[in-house]
Amino acid sequence: MATRKSTSKSNVSAEELLSYYRDMLLIRRFEEKAGQLYGMGLIGGFCHLYIGQEAVVVGLEATAKEGDKRITSYRDHGHMLACGMDPKGVMAELTGREGGYSKGKGGSMHMFSKEKHFYGGHGIVGAQVPLGAGLAFSDKYKGNDNVTFTYFGDGAANQGQVYETYNMAMLWDLPVIFVIENNKYAMGTSVQRATKSPSLWERGAAYGIKGEEVDGMDVLAVKAAGEKAVAHCRAGKGPYILEVMTYRYRGHSMSDPAKYRTRDEVQKMRAERDAIEHVRDLLLQGKHATEDDLKTIDKDIKAVVNEAAEFSKESPEPALEELWTDIYA
Amino acid sequence: MATEVLMPALSPTMEEGTLAKWLVKEGDTVASGDIIAEIETDKATMEFEAVDEGVIGKILVAAGTEGVKVNTPIAILVAEGEDVPAEGAKAETAPAPAALSGEEGKTAAPAAASAPAAPKVDTSPDWPEGTAMKTQTVREALRDAMAEEMRSTDEVFVMGEEVAEYQGAYKITQGLLDEFGARRVIDTPITEHGFAGIGVGAAFGGLRPIVEFMTFNFAMQAIDHIINSAAKTLYMSGGQMGCPIVFRGPNGAAARVGAQHSQCYAAWYSQIPGLKVVMPYSAADAKGLLKTAIRDPNPVIFLENEILYGRSFEVPVLDDFTVPFGKAKIWREGSDVTIVSFGIGMTYALDAAERLAKDGIEAEVIDLRTIRPMDTDAILASVMKTNRLITVEEGFPQGSVGNYITSVVMQQAFDYLDAPVINLAGKDVPMPYAANLEKLALVTTDEVVEAARKVTYR
Numbered sequence: 001m002a003t004r005k006s007t008s009k010s011n012v013s014a015e016e017l018l019s020y021y022r023d024m025l026l027i028r029r030f031e032e033k034a035g036q037l038y039g040m041g042l043i044g045g046f047c048h049l050y051i052g053q054e055a056v057v058v059g060l061e062a063t064a065k066e067g068d069k070r071i072t073s074y075r076d077h078g079h080m081l082a083c084g085m086d087p088k089g090v091m092a093e094l095t096g097r098e099g100g101y102s103k104g105k106g107g108s109m110h111m112f113s114k115e116k117h118f119y120g121g122h123g124i125v126g127a128q129v130p131l132g133a134g135l136a137f138s139d140k141y142k143g144n145d146n147v148t149f150t151y152f153g154d155g156a157a158n159q160g161q162v163y164e165t166y167n168m169a170m171l172w173d174l175p176v177i178f179v180i181e182n183n184k185y186a187m188g189t190s191v192q193r194a195t196k197s198p199s200l201w202e203r204g205a206a207y208g209i210k211g212e213e214v215d216g217m218d219v220l221a222v223k224a225a226g227e228k229a230v231a232h233c234r235a236g237k238g239p240y241i242l243e244v245m246t247y248r249y250r251g252h253s254m255s256d257p258a259k260y261r262t263r264d265e266v267q268k269m270r271a272e273r274d275a276i277e278h279v280r281d282l283l284l285q286g287k288h289a290t291e292d293d294l295k296t297i298d299k300d301i302k303a304v305v306n307e308a309a310e311f312s313k314e315s316p317e318p319a320l321e322e323l324w325t326d327i328y329a
Numbered sequence: 330m331a332t333e334v335l336m337p338a339l340s341p342t343m344e345e346g347t348l349a350k351w352l353v354k355e356g357d358t359v360a361s362g363d364i365i366a367e368i369e370t371d372k373a374t375m376e377f378e379a380v381d382e383g384v385i386g387k388i389l390v391a392a393g394t395e396g397v398k399v400n401t402p403i404a405i406l407v408a409e410g411e412d413v414p415a416e417g418a419k420a421e422t423a424p425a426p427a428a429l430s431g432e433e434g435k436t437a438a439p440a441a442a443s444a445p446a447a448p449k450v451d452t453s454p455d456w457p458e459g460t461a462m463k464t465q466t467v468r469e470a471l472r473d474a475m476a477e478e479m480r481s482t483d484e485v486f487v488m489g490e491e492v493a494e495y496q497g498a499y500k501i502t503q504g505l506l507d508e509f510g511a512r513r514v515i516d517t518p519i520t521e522h523g524f525a526g527i528g529v530g531a532a533f534g535g536l537r538p539i540v541e542f543m544t545f546n547f548a549m550q551a552i553d554h555i556i557n558s559a560a561k562t563l564y565m566s567g568g569q570m571g572c573p574i575v576f577r578g579p580n581g582a583a584a585r586v587g588a589q590h591s592q593c594y595a596a597w598y599s600q601i602p603g604l605k606v607v608m609p610y611s612a613a614d615a616k617g618l619l620k621t622a623i624r625d626p627n628p629v630i631f632l633e634n635e636i637l638y639g640r641s642f643e644v645p646v647l648d649d650f651t652v653p654f655g656k657a658k659i660w661r662e663g664s665d666v667t668i669v670s671f672g673i674g675m676t677y678a679l680d681a682a683e684r685l686a687k688d689g690i691e692a693e694v695i696d697l698r699t700i701r702p703m704d705t706d707a708i709l710a711s712v713m714k715t716n717r718l719i720t721v722e723e724g725f726p727q728g729s730v731g732n733y734i735t736s737v738v739m740q741q742a743f744d745y746l747d748a749p750v751i752n753l754a755g756k757d758v759p760m761p762y763a764a765n766l767e768k769l770a771l772v773t774t775d776e777v778v779e780a781a782r783k784v785t786y787r
Contacts, residue, residue, distance in 0.1 A: 032361065036380050039337030041399055046341065069534070103567035112566035119533050119570070124557050130523050131558060134530015141486070141512070141536060164523025171518070249362070255340035257373035263364070270362065326568035327602050329626035 012220060014288035020062065020219045021279045022297055024054035027078040028276060029305045030087055031250075034077065034094055037309060038254045043094045047108045050078035052249035055275035056181050057082035059222025060149055060242075063230045067144065071119040071132040072151035074109035075181075075248075079151065083116045087304055091312035099315030103322060126159030128152060129178070133165045133239075136176035147175045147233040155186025157200045166207040166239070173238035177229045178204070180243040181216070187252040188260040201243035211241030217273040247273070331414050332381060333402040336390070339368060339375045346370045347395045348403060357385045358409070366392075366403070381406060386413035448706035448713070451656050455617065456645040463646050468638040470612035471501050471577075474619035475539060477649070479509050482537065485623055488515040488524060489541030489578075498543045499579060499638055525551030525576070529558045529628075532574040537623060542578035545594050545632060551576075559628035560603030575622045577631035580608070581673060581723050582760055582771060584636065591760035593724035595671070598630040599700040599733070605654055606700040608632040610675040612642035614698055617652030625654070634673045657704035659711075663691035666781045667711040669734060670721035671697040674772065678721050681777035690785055700730055705737050712738055716747040717784040721777055726754040748784035753777060 012020075031049040038047050050057075053075075061082040064070075072079045080090050085101065093100025093111050101111045109123040119135055122128040132150025139146040156162060157180055169176050180200050184191055197203060201211040210232065214225040222244060229240040247269045251258045258266075283289040336346065347369040359365055359379040366377045386407035390397055397403065405413055465473075479485045486509075491498045493506040493516040506514040517524040521542065528540040542548040548555065559572045581593035599606045605627055609615040615633070622629040644650075660675070661682050670678040675696050682692040693711050697703060712718050718738055720731030731752030738750060756770045 032380050039339070039399075040335060041338045044341060071530075101567065102565055102569075105567050106565040110565035112562070112570045114566075114569045119530075120562070120566070122558070124553055127526065127553060127558055130526025130554070131530035131533065134527040134532070135534040136530075137527055138531045138534025138536045141531070161522045161526060164518075164520040165527070167518060167520065168523055168527060255343075255370070255372065255375075257375045259373075263376075326564045326566075328605075329563055329568075329571040329573075 012223070014283075014286070016062070017279060017283055017286075017288060018297075020058050021276070021283060021294070022301065023058045023061070023082055024219065024276045024279065025297065025301050026087070026304065027054045027058070027081050029301050030081060030091070030308065031077060033305045033309050034091065035250070035254065037091075037095065037312070042313065043108070044096065045107055046074065047094065047254045048075040048252065049250045049254075050075055050248070052269070052275075053181060053183060053216065053246045054078060055219040055222055055278075056179070056216045056244045056246050057151075059219040060177075060179065060226040062223045063226035064149070067117070067146040069117045069119060069132075069135045069139070069146065069148040070151070071128045071135060071148065072121065073125065073128055073153060073156065074121070074123050075153070076109065076111060076121045080111060080113070080118055080121075083113075083118050085113050085116050085118060087308035088311040091308040092315045095312040095315070096317065097312060097315035098318045099311060103326075104318040105322065105326065126152060126156040126161050129156065129159070129162045130165045132178075133169045133174050133176050136169070136174040136239075137172065140172070140174055145175070145234045147177060147230055149177050149179055151179045151181055153186060154180060154182040154184065154191050154200060155189070155194070157203075158186075158194055163203070163207075166204055166209055169239040170207045170209050173236060175233040175236070176239045177226075177233055178209075178211075178239060178241045180241065181246055182243055183246050183248045185248070185252070185260065187256070190260065199243060201241045204241040209239050209241055211243065214242050214244045216244035216246030217275045217278065219275055219279060331386060331411065332383070332406045334365075334379075334404040334406055336397045336399050336401045336403050337368070337377060338399045339370045339377075340372055343370045343399060345396050345398045348390050348392060348397050349374060351388060351392045353385050355385050355388055359383065359385060359406070379406070383408055384411075386411070448709040450707050450710045452659070455613065455652055455658070456647060456650065461646040462643040464641050465612045465644045466639055466641050467609075467612045467615045467633070468499070468501055470616035470642075470644055471619055471633065472503055472505070474616045475502070475623070476505060476508065478620055478623040479505070479513060484535065484537045485539065486513040486515065486536065487539040487541060488517055488528060490517055490519055490543050492516060492541050497541075499635060501633075501638070502541065521547050521550040522554065525554040526558065528574055529554050529572060532559070532572045532628075533562070533570060537573045539575045539577060539623060542576065544590060544635075545578055545580040546590050546592055548576065548578070548594070555598075555604070555628070555630070556601055560601050563627070564603060571626050572628050573626045575619070575629045575631055577619070577622075578633060579635040579638070580632035581634055582755075582767070585762060585764060585767060587762045588759035593632075593722065593755065594630075595632055595700050595722065596724050596728055596730050598632075599703075599730060603628065604701060605629045606632070607654065607698065608672040608700055609698060610637065610672055610696050612640070613644045613650075614652055614658070614696075616644060617650050618654070618698060620649075620651045621654055624651075632672060637673055652698065654699045655702035655704050656698070657707035658696045658698055659693065659707070660696055661692065661694040663693040664715055665691045666717040666719060666785055667693045667695065667708070667715045668719045668721060668777065668781070669695045669697060669708055669731075671700060671730070672723070674721040674723055677772055677774045677777050680774040681781060684774070684778050685781050688787075690781060690787060692781060703734075705734075705741075708734060708738065709742050712742050713745045716745055718746070718750045719753060719777065719780045719784060720750070721753045721772060723755045723772055726752065726757050729754045748786070751780040751784060753780055
């Protein structure tokens, strides 16, 4: 039934490695900028940053093809950037402006792109899990081989609807990959304080769903596991679970004083396990890139992020008439 | 280039805070992610990280300073070897945040508060004169509506508990499995929250699901997906992501099934922008409205009634019979009092009207058919004629559909009223099991008759 922790790694080209570096760095710089804009009062409400977890979405997006779908929780900026949504539109949604993906009406937690098959951005913990299975249902019904990446956290993993969904996803062989992004803390509650289950992915065994634990700080390990999961789903064998062990460096949201963990714990992860540094080392050691090459990438990405920030400030607030639109199709 | 470090907002509501402690001093080199200060907000003490690398050139706000407004410069960050700009020289700083409050109070007022306009009532018949009719139960009409829509559109499918092999807990889906097969008529496990979510996801994915709840009482387990996932997503996505789905099943009291199986949800769902709410009374309406619901690009709550399932009505024999949303039906014209109802409430309204007629009181009986959108024009036009209004429903009295109708009439036809509006509803109690108490808890024909006499002062 259940398989072991993945140790296999993808063979990747220098070009692919560089693209992962770029994609992860874009997410990090974007999120840092979002934090800054929040501090300036330009972004309001709740804002959940993805810093530290970049390898998860970048590794999995590397396994997706056109037509595949993705859906996640409110910690969604990284997922949107990784699937190719425009940083300008994402940032402008964060500032609540007309140029945002939802015309400023959704905000950080509620963004969508039909074009990129990104189905949100959901603010209710765990709700995206049956929704993701429903997306997979639609593809199976239509008879194509698309898969749906359904992301949720270790916190959502304790919601009842997750298990209702496991049951039906397996019963109906739905092509859905359940990606548990285990960043060790559900807001301020560590996994150990929320469950006695030794692992979260193994709970799928009760429904006959295969899965594995993956090192989420290693983009190549994530990609390798993703390839396996995708192949399983595309072959019509039903759902698959990946429990991706990751870490968020920032608080749960911007207003989290993070007293539930030590500064040393965070610094240790940053210093020893950072996913971006890991790829940087691979690139330099493998002589796939020089320090200068990477500096150029850094500069380019900073420019993209600054451009997004500028756009998000200059884009006007939505017209007042927008209050009354998009209620009914 | 020197950069000003600004006092950050660290919570959705923070406007100012205390700079509790500096963890760096002038001349220190910092990297992105280093903690440079501790700031006390209204909720907690937060660590403040540097977002750029550089050298702390100057600290502008001393540790311990209280009431530091958000966006006040608190330090200047310079590049290695760079001097701090002279006093007065402007360091580079991001522009001050734009006003985010909008023009409060200047938005368009909702339609209900606008000046009264003459109501426009659509009195066109639901089917052409001379159409052949057949007698059908509500149950058969609902089944036919689903079958016809499934024949014409492959994206339409039905899912729910016992809808396929068992042929429907109340036999509404009878025969559908035989005709359409297991791909499109899907038995679910008993897992309302989960299958409602899967249905909504399938609608996002381009299908047109009909989700049957064995009763709407069980849909309370799924209400988060109905409201947060189905109803709000079009708005939250700026119009990108629609959710064409029908949630249907019996609603309200049946007979002797007690408090947890006997609630009417018309008022609940009708509160939600983004949902459409339908509650048919007759078989023809059940058929025509369900077909419209399945074709509608929005989430539709379709509230049926177990007691009405077996009632027979005349249904037009047409290839494609639909009834539009937002068009009430006047079952009986009258000039003395208007009775507005919907669903099973119509049985009391119509019975009462017959009894009242014997005493010379002519009631106009309006069946709303759809609660949202609501045909308020039909109500207003009738009230302007009769000057008296009674509403009849089985749901709880506080926050009822009748309460809403009353507020609309108060605002738009106050001068036409010759008596206070009476809202008849179920009693303000959980449904009892005992036969005599259950009868007492429901609205009755007697109560409608009595209310009509009261408002007509007869």
